[in-house]
Amino acid sequence: MAKAKGRSIDIATIKMLEKAEKEKVYTAFDRAEVIQPCPVGMVGSCCKHCSMGPCRVSLPAGGMETPEERRFRIGVCGATAETIAARNFARMIAAGAAAHSDHGRRVAEAFLAVAKSEAAGYEIKDEQKLLQLALELGIDIGERTNQEIAVDVGEILMKEFGRQEGELLFLKRAPLKRQELWRKLGVAPRGIDREVVEIMHRTHMGTDQDYQDLIKQGSRTALSDGWGGSMIATDLQDVLFGTPAPVLGQINLGVLKEDEVNLIVHGHEPQLAEMLAVVSQDPEMIEYAKSKGAKGINLAGMCCTANEVLMRHGVPIAGNFLQQELAIVTGALEAIVVDVQCIMQGLADVAQCYHTKVITTDPRAKIEGATHMDFDDLNAVETAKAIVKAAIDNFPNRGKNIHIPTEKADLIAGFSHETINYLLGGLYRASYRPLNDNIINGRIRGVAGVVGCNNPRVKHDDVHVAMVKELIKHDVLVIQTGCSAMACAKAGLMVPEAAQYAGEGLASVCETVGIPPVLHMGACVDNSRILIAATAMVKDGGLGDDISDLPVAGAAPEWMSEKAISIGQYFVASGVFTVFGVNWPTLGSKEVTDFLFKDFEEAYGGKWAFEPDPIRAAHLMIEHIDKKRKALGIDKARERVLYDMEMRRELAGA
Ligand code: BF8
Ligand code: SF4
DSSP: OHHHHTTBSOHHHHHHHHHHHHTTOOOHHHHHHHSOOOHHHHTTOEEOSSTTOOEEOOOOTTSOOOHHHHGGGBOTTOOBHHHHHHHHHHHHHHHHHHHHHHHHHHHHHHHHHHHTTOSTTOOOOOHHHHHHHHHHTTOOOTTOOHHHHHHHHHHHHHHHHHOOSSOOGGGGGSOHHHHHHHHHHTOOOOOHHHHHHHHHHHTSTTSOOOHHHHHHHHHHHHHHIIIIIHHHHHHHHHHHHOOOOOEEEEESGGGSOTTSEEEEEESSOHHHHHHHHHHTTOHHHHHHHHHTTOSOEEEEEEHHHHHHHHHHHOOOEEEOGGGHHHHHHTSOOSEEEEOSSSOOTHHHHHHHTSSOEEEEOBTTBOOTTSEEOOOOGGGHHHHHHHHHHHHHHHGGGOOSOOOOOOOOEEEEEOOOHHHHHHHHHOSTTOSSHHHHHHHHTTSSOEEEEEOOOOOTTSOBTHHHHHHHHHHHHTTEEEEEOHHHHHHHHHTTOSSGGGGGGSOHHHHHHHHHHTOOSEEEOOSGGGHHHHHHHHHHHHHHSSSOSSGGGSSEEEEETTOOSHHHHHHHHHHHHTTOEEEEOSOOTTTTOHHHHHIIIIIHHHHHSOOEEEOOSHHHHHHHHHHHHHHHHHHHTOHHHHHHOOOOHHHHHHHHHO
16 A cells, blocks of 8 residues: 555545555566666666667766776777767667657648548547648648648648658748748758668767767757657647547546446547547447447547547546546446557556556557557548457456446646637637736746656656646646646646636736636647747737747646657747656766756757756756746846736726
C-alpha cells in the first residue's frame, strides 16, 4: 500500500497498483525499480555508433579531470565527451522529429485520400480552415469545389516532407524577426525528411565532430518538426476532423464501465480513433454487444489519441502514459487498440494475466504477442467494425477479479488557437488583445506551456501538478498538451472552479472570461498550436516583436520520450525558455550543457534549463517571465495591481 502511494498522486493509479501487486502483475512502475538507469547513458556519455566501441566516456568521480584523465574520456576514434553528448542529443531530436512528422505525413495521406473521395466514411469538417489554409498557400479558390481545393492543399503540404531546397512554407507564420534570425543562423529548415536524414548522416562515425555544429543541425531539425511536421499534422487534422472547440469531458480509469464492452484507443494518429468513435455508436454494433450480454460499447482514449477524440467528440480519457497497463489491470478492458508511439511492449505481458486483447493496427508498429488488425484509411469503416467486433466478442471472457476505480474528473478541453482567439476577443473582434492587455496590466503575469510525458523515475503526475499549481498561484496562465494536460485534468485543474488555486489577478480574468486557469490545447503534435498562439501574442502588439520578447516559458517536468526533446529544442530555437525535469541527457559534457543552458540565449533568445524539483522549476519560469516583463517595461504595472470593484467592472466590460 505504502509502496503504491509513493509511486503516484493519482488515487485510481494507486488502487490499480495495489491490485496489480496482489495479483502479481508487473508494470512499468515495478520494472523501473528493477532496471536502474545506466549512469553513463543517462548523461549522454555512451557512444555505440561503430563497432570499435561502444565507448563509455564518463567523467571521473568528483566531476573534475586532469589532462591525463581526459584520455579516458575520449572514444577509440578520438570522439570527445562533447561530440558524443551532442551526437546523442541530436539523434534524440531526429527520432522525435521523425515520429511527429511521420504522423503528419500519414495524416496528409489520409487527407489526400479523403479529398480525392477515396476514403469512405471521412469528410472534410472545417471548410473555413480549409479555405484559410488554401489562401495562405496561394491556392486558387474561385469557383472550385472544396475537394478540388483540398487536393491542392494536401499535395502542397505533402511536398514539404521531401522538400530539397528553400525553406518550409509555415516558417512564414513566425514573427518576421524570428524568421530573419533563423536565416541568419542557418537553421531555417528545408524538407523535414532531409533534416532528419542529415542528422543521421552527421552523427555517423567520423562525420560531424563539432558539438556546436551538431546542435545547430539539431535546431534545424527540431524546427522542421514544430513549424513543419507537427504543424502540418495539427492543421490537416483540424480541417479533416474539425478544429477543437471547448467541450466538457471526463478523465481517469473511472470512465470504464462495469456493464459495457470497454474499448480503449491508445496512440497518436486520430484517423483510427475518429472511426472507432463513429463505429462504436453504430446501432448494429450496440445490438451485437447486447447479444453478448453487455449493455453497450464504451470507447475511451489513452495518451495523445485520447486528447484528439476528446477535443472533437467528447470521448472520455481513461488515463495518461503510465496508466496504460493499469487499464488492463482493472480486469474490465476487452481490448486496447493501438497505432503508433508511446505504446509499451509491456501491454502484451500484462494482458497475458487478463482477458484483454491488445490489437495493433499500424503496419509500422507491431508487438509480439498482440493481435494485428491492419487499419486501412481506404476501408476505414469496415476495419473499424472488425476491431470493435473483436472487442465485443471478448466481453464474455472477462475474469472474476474486476475492479474499476471510481475516480474520474471533469475537464474542459478544446482550447485551440482559434478558440482562444474567439473566447478572448469575441466573434466580431477575435483577437488576443484581451490576453495581451491583461498581461500588460499585470493581472496575468505571463503564460507557461507545460507539456510532455509521465516517467516512472518520478512520482506519477506529482511533478506536473505541483508545477502547474505553483505557476497559476503566481498568476501565470498555463497552457497544456499531452500527458501533462491529463495529469492536471485529473487533479481538477481544467474546470473554471480551479480559479480558486490561481492568484487574484489570474483568477479575476478566468472568472470574467469563463475559462479555467489551465487550458488544454491538445495532443503533443498540437504543441504547434502553442507556437501559433505565441506568434499571435506578438502580432497583437505591446509585448515586443519576437517570441523571445514575450513573458512566456515552457516545461516538460516528467518527460521521457525523444519527441519531448524535439519539442523542447523547437521551443528553445523559437525563443522560449524551457525547463525539463527527471534527468538531463547531456550532463556528461559541461561544454554541451553550458552551450544549451547559457550560450543559446544569446543566439536564440531562448535556452534550456534542467530542474527536477517542480517548485524550483516553476520559479525559474516565473523569474524568466519577470525578466521579460522588466525588459518590456511592464513590470511596474504588476506592482500597482489591486483589485477594487471598479477594476473588476472594467475587466468585465473589456
Ligand atoms: O506524444 S506526452 S508519453 S503520449 S510523448 Fe507519449 Fe509523452 Fe504522453 Fe503523446 Ni507526447
Ligand atoms: Fe567509440 Fe568513436 Fe565508434 Fe563512438 S564512433 S563507438 S566513440 S569509436
